[in-house]
Structure formats: C-alpha cells, structure tokens
Amino acid sequence: MKRIMIDETKCDGCRNCELACMQAHRSTPGSIYDLDLTSRENESRNHIVSLQDGSYRPIFCRHCDQPECVMSCMSGALKKDPDTGLVLYDGEKCGSCFMCVMNCPYGVLRPDRTRTRVLKCDFCTSAGTEPSCVGACPRQAIYLEEVIG
Amino acid sequence: MRHVIIGVGAAGISAAGTIRQNDPAADIIMISKDEFVHSRCMLHRYLSHERDEKALSFVPEDYFETNRIYWIKGRSAEKIDTKQKEVLLDGGERIAYDKLLIATGAKSFLPPVGQMRRAKNVFGLRDLSDAQAIDRMSHNAKQILIVGSGLVGMDAAYAFLERGFQVSVVEMADRILPIQLDETAGKAYQQLFEKAGCRFILGRKASETVLDDDDMLKAVILDDGTRVECDLAVVAAGVRAAIECAADSTVQSERFINVNERLQTSDPDVFAAGDVAGLSGIWPNAQKQGQIAGWNMCGIQMNYVDTYAMKNTMNFYGLTTLSLGRGAVIEGDQFVICEDSRNYKRAIIRDGKLDSILLQGDISYSGIYQYLIKNQIVLGEKAERIFDVSFADYFDIGPDGQYCYKIF
Numbered sequence: 142m143k144r145i146m147i148d149e150t151k152c153d154g155c156r157n158c159e160l161a162c163m164q165a166h167r168s169t170p171g172s173i174y175d176l177d178l179t180s181r182e183n184e185s186r187n188h189i190v191s192l193q194d195g196s197y198r199p200i201f202c203r204h205c206d207q208p209e210c211v212m213s214c215m216s217g218a219l220k221k222d223p224d225t226g227l228v229l230y231d232g233e234k235c236g237s238c239f240m241c242v243m244n245c246p247y248g249v250l251r252p253d254r255t256r257t258r259v260l261k262c263d264f265c266t267s268a269g270t271e272p273s274c275v276g277a278c279p280r281q282a283i284y285l286e287e288v289i290g
Numbered sequence: 291m292r293h294v295i296i297g298v299g300a301a302g303i304s305a306a307g308t309i310r311q312n313d314p315a316a317d318i319i320m321i322s323k324d325e326f327v328h329s330r331c332m333l334h335r336y337l338s339h340e341r342d343e344k345a346l347s348f349v350p351e352d353y354f355e356t357n358r359i360y361w362i363k364g365r366s367a368e369k370i371d372t373k374q375k376e377v378l379l380d381g382g383e384r385i386a387y388d389k390l391l392i393a394t395g396a397k398s399f400l401p402p403v404g405q406m407r408r409a410k411n412v413f414g415l416r417d418l419s420d421a422q423a424i425d426r427m428s429h430n431a432k433q434i435l436i437v438g439s440g441l442v443g444m445d446a447a448y449a450f451l452e453r454g455f456q457v458s459v460v461e462m463a464d465r466i467l468p469i470q471l472d473e474t475a476g477k478a479y480q481q482l483f484e485k486a487g488c489r490f491i492l493g494r495k496a497s498e499t500v501l502d503d504d505d506m507l508k509a510v511i512l513d514d515g516t517r518v519e520c521d522l523a524v525v526a527a528g529v530r531a532a533i534e535c536a537a538d539s540t541v542q543s544e545r546f547i548n549v550n551e552r553l554q555t556s557d558p559d560v561f562a563a564g565d566v567a568g569l570s571g572i573w574p575n576a577q578k579q580g581q582i583a584g585w586n587m588c589g590i591q592m593n594y595v596d597t598y599a600m601k602n603t604m605n606f607y608g609l610t611t612l613s614l615g616r617g618a619v620i621e622g623d624q625f626v627i628c629e630d631s632r633n634y635k636r637a638i639i640r641d642g643k644l645d646s647i648l649l650q651g652d653i654s655y656s657g658i659y660q661y662l663i664k665n666q667i668v669l670g671e672k673a674e675r676i677f678d679v680s681f682a683d684y685f686d687i688g689p690d691g692q693y694c695y696k697i698f
C-alpha cells in the first residue's frame with residue numbers, strides 16, 4: 142500500500158498541507174484563493190502541531206495496518222480496504238458516537254463542526270487525486286511511498 | 291476445519307472476518323437469534339425512526355456471501371455438547387464444529403420490582419427485537435417511563451423525546467449518567483434533555499408496580515410513595531451475560547464464561563468473546579476480542595492484552611463527551627479542572643500518571659489520553675498542561691511510516 146511518509150525534521154510549519162486538505166474537501170466550488178479559511182465548513186483532516194522548542198510535528202492519519210479506529214467503529218462506517226490498504230470512512234453509515242475519536246491512539250480524528258461526522262483523511266479519493274497535502278508541501282516533509290501493509 | 295460462531299454481534303462478526311482472512315478454505319457457520327445483523331449502539335436511532343432495520347447493520351449487505359459464511363438466523367443455540375462437538379439448536383438440529391466461539395453477548399436484566407417482569411408493556415433494550423416490540427406497543431402510548439439513566443436509558447429517552455412522547459426518567463443516584471459522568475458533566479446533559487421535555491426523578495427507586503387486568507403496567511410507585519403514571523416502560527438497569535447455552539456443558543462459567551488470555555474456555559476447542567466473557571461491556575473491546583479469538587481458532591496464537599475497558603463517549607443534542615477511567619478522587623490525587631462557556635474538562639492525576647479524564651464539548655484529537663492511561667505513562671511536566679498534551683509530545687515514526695510513541 143501507499144503511505145504518506147513524514148520527515149518531521151523538514152517541516153517548517155507553513156501549513157500548506159492543511160490548506161490543500163481544506164481545498165480538496167471544500168463543499169463549494171472554487172480555487173484556493175477564495176477558500177474561506179475561517180469557515181468551519183472547510184476543516185482540514187490533517188494538522189501540524191508546533192512544539193515549545195519551535196519545531197513542528199505533522200499529525201496525519203497513518204491508515205494503520207491494525208487500525209484502532211476501525212476496531213472501535215460500531216456502524217461499519219470505518220473500514221480498511223483490503224486492496225488499497227486505505228482506512229476509509231462512510232459518513233452516511235456513521236452513527237456519530239465518536240468512539241473512533243477516543244480510540245485512534247495518535248489523536249488524529251475529531252468530530253466535525255456539526256458533531257454528526259468525523260473528519261478523516263480519505264487519501265483524496267473523494268477529490269479523485271493523489272493526496273493534495275503531499276503536492277502542496279514545499280519541503281518534502283511529507284511524501285508518498287509504497288510500503289508493505 | 292469447521293468454525294461455528296454463536297452470535298452475530300460485534301464479537302461474532304469480527305471473529306468471522308478474522309477467520310476468513312486467515313483461513314480461506316474454512317467452513318464458517320454462524321447461528322443467531324438476531325434476524326438482522328445490527329449494531330446495538332444504534333438501537334435508539336431505530337426507536338426514533340431515524341433508521342430502519344437495514345440501516346442498523348454494521349456489515350455490507352453481501353457480507354455473508356462474500357465471506358462465504360453460512361448463517362442460521364432467527365434460531366437459538368440451546369446446548370453445547372463438547373463431547374460430540376455439537377451445538378444443539380432450538381428445533382433439535384445438531385451443528386457439528388471443530389472450533390466453537392460463544393459470542394452471545396448479554397441480555398437485559400429486569401429487576402424483581404413489583405410485577406415488573408409480568409407486565410406486557412415493560413421492556414429491556416438490548417436487541418433489535420426489543421426495539422421492534424417497543425415500537426409496536428408505543429403506538430398507543432403517551433407517557434413513557436425509563437428506569438435507569440445509564441447510556442442505554444438515556445439512548446431510550448432520547449429516542450422517545452425525538453418522537454414527541456412524554457418521558458420520565460427514574461434514577462437511583464442523585465445525578466444522571468452516574469457511572470460515566472461527574473455532577474457538572476451530567477448536569478449539562480440533564481439540561482439539554484429537560485429542554486427537550488424530559489422529566490427526571492433522581493435519587494429515587496421504583497418499589498412497586500400497578501398493573502391493570504390485562505397485565506399492563508399503569509404506574510410505578512417510588513420509594514417515597516410518589517406515583518409515576520406510564521403507558522410503557524423501558525428498564526435499563528443493567529445486563530447479565532448470555533451464558534445459558536453453555537450452562538449444562540463442560541464449558542466453565544460463573545456469571546460469565548471463563549476464558550484465558552487467548553479467550554479459550556475450559557474446553558480447548560471452545561472460545562468466548564465479547565460481553566459474554568465479562569472482560570468488558572463495550573463495542574470496541576468486543577470487536578477486538580472477536581479478532582483475537584478468531585486468530586486463536588485458526589491456530590495463530592495471540593493474547594488479549596488491550597483489556598482497558600473503562601472508556602466511553604457519548605453524543606446527545608450535539609454535546610459530545612469522552613470519559614476515561616473511574617473518575618473517583620482519592621487522597622493525594624491531583625485534580626485539574628478547566629472550564630469555559632463551551633467546554634468542561636476534568637483530569638485526575640495519580641502518582642504522576644493520568645488516572646481519569648473527562649472532556650465535554652470539544653473532544654478533538656483526544657485519542658492519546660487512552661494510551662496515556664492504559665500504559666500508565668509518567669507525565670512529568672506534561673501534568674501541568676494535561677489538556678494541551680498531544681501526540682506531538684510523544685511523536686515517533688517506524689520504518690514503515692506508522693506512528694509509535696516515544697516515551698522519555
């Protein structure tokens with residue numbers, strides 16, 4: 142499977158990846174120049190945490206080999222695709238219990254603004270592209286790699 | 291190899307999937323009283339008419355075909371004959387197994403209060419069949435009584451309020467959701483439910499019942515003599531493990547079916563997973579136990595180690611809460627509270643390690659707290675900023691790109 146690899150030492154905290162994610166998942170048409178950054182309609186699936194020492198840590202879904210979020214999902218909304226290895230989320234099925242938010246050991250997940258859906262990386266399958274965040278990173282702190290999963 | 295699984299709940303389904311993954315040639319037979327595969331955690335959405343039977347399923351519609359599972363539905367496993375290695379069904383048929391998994395879950399417990407057990411309009415809420423029976427009977431009802439304000443009771447209250455019934459909740463403790471929440475967090479939900487029209491009677495027990503000639507419950511008398519009228523009651527006063535099918539067999543059980551760390555019972559070819567094994571009463575753990583049992587049934591030795599089960603989330607009226615740990619303070623504990631207009635957070639730190647945490651409001655990125663608690667990580671300076679701690683503080687990556695914790 143493909144995974145978005147992370148080299149946190151290269152991360153400058155520019156947050157272009159967050160913007161690209163927001164743009165890829167926005168509900169309205171338009172370009173990045175008219176993306177409403179403050180609207181909670183356009184929430185990012187990934188995030189960058191800045192540490193006190195001035196360094197950064199990219200927090201991105203790992204599409205884990207043994208995904209705890211899937212193990213905790215009571216509606217069948219979260220599933221690991223056996224072919225692609227991606228951990229995908231079906232909002233229509235979701236029962237909004239947020240057990241998955243509690244069970245992702247890496248604190249990747251969160252409820253959306255309406256508290257009815259989970260914000261989860263879909264590898265840009267909904268946008269029909271390669272992961273947008275990867276293309277947006279100017280430092281190659283995140284990059285795609287084929288891994289055995 | 292023929293695997294037989296009793297139960298199509300969280301544990302049974304997870305075990306079946308695991309077996310199929312690891313043994314493409316195995317015969318898999320599942321037996322269930324359930325006619326529909328359904329997630330019990332969504333039964334309130336059926337009662338509220340937000341979802342139908344099919345929308346409660348947590349597996350794809352073609353699950354049994356694609357996984358080549360023979361499913362005997364709507365039937366009860368009555369006995370297990372470990373000598374012959376057979377399961378006896380209610381119709382007298384015998385189903386032979388090489389490996390057997392008991393994943394029968396639990397059933398509602400109706401306390402012996404007055405004539406509660408005799409009344410035709412008093413229900414537990416555990417299975418879809420309960421919800422269906424409640425729904426049929428509710429068409430002539432106006433006033434609904436809920437006994438118990440745990441998660442199941444509040445689920446039921448929510449559903450009836452959505453449908454416009456008059457709902458009264460009787461709770462023994464002096465606050466709602468007493469096991470999961472503290473007073474402040476419980477109060478927040480109480481107010482939301484009251485705004486939706488719910489009446490709470492706290493610190494009271496039902497002690498007598500009033501039945502009419504048709505054995506219909508008309509009212510409940512509380513321990514202080516108050517009379518609460520009702521047309522239908524849902525009793526959410528706890529569950530008992532569904533161990534009956536193993537009762538007369540060599541499979542040892544007490545209140546639960548006894549299992550070792552591989553989830554194997556006293557009979558080496560019989561396994562048990564989920565609520566029936568008594569190690570937990572929540573969905574994620576039942577699924578994980580099903581997976582572990584599935585591996586062991588395929589001969590892949592695996593221990594059930596991720597046993598932490600004092601965890602819950604809830605979401606009513608858009609207010610979300612995460613609760614981990616017992617939440618009881620003892621002497622010497624550090625007790626941290628952080629509150630603003632939208633959030634209430636409370637942590638209990640014991641011997642420098644996180645013991646319990648409750649987050650109400652924003653629960654974003656809170657997955658790390660369970661790790662900190664169950665691995666009893668020494669917090670050090672992070673204790674000071676416990677509500678701001680994130681995975682970034684423990685960030686590490688394996689060669690395959692998966693995250694792992696770096697503990698200093």
Ligand SMILES: Cc1cc2nc3c(=O)[nH]c(=O)nc-3n(C[C@H](O)[C@H](O)[C@H](O)COP(=O)(O)OP(=O)(O)OC[C@H]3O[C@@H](n4cnc5c(N)ncnc54)[C@H](O)[C@@H]3O)c2cc1C
Pocket residue numbers: 215238240296297298299300301302321322323324329330331332333334365366367368393394395396415416417441442445532535563564565566570571572573574576603
């Ligand atoms: C209303 C409600 C809300 C809940 N909400 C949550 C929640 O939000 N989060 C959470 O983590 N947990 C929740 N739970 C708990 C969760 O549903 C259980 O922990 C979980 O379902 C346990 O899975 P299981 O496979 O052990 O048993 P179950 O899911 O109960 O499945 C048992 C299966 O065994 C079958 N069966 C039983 N006896 C026999 C027999 N003799 N013969 C044949 N078949 C039999 C049943 O038909 C069923 O298919 C909730 C439970 C209820 C009732």
Ligand code: SF4
Pocket residue numbers: 201202203204205208209210211228244245246247248249250
């Ligand atoms: S949400 Fe968390 S547990 Fe699930 S696949 Fe992503 S990183 Fe893994």
Ligand code: SF4
Pocket residue numbers: 213214215216217218219230234235236237238239240241242259
């Ligand atoms: S919130 Fe949705 S995706 Fe997450 S565990 Fe609950 S049902 Fe599954």
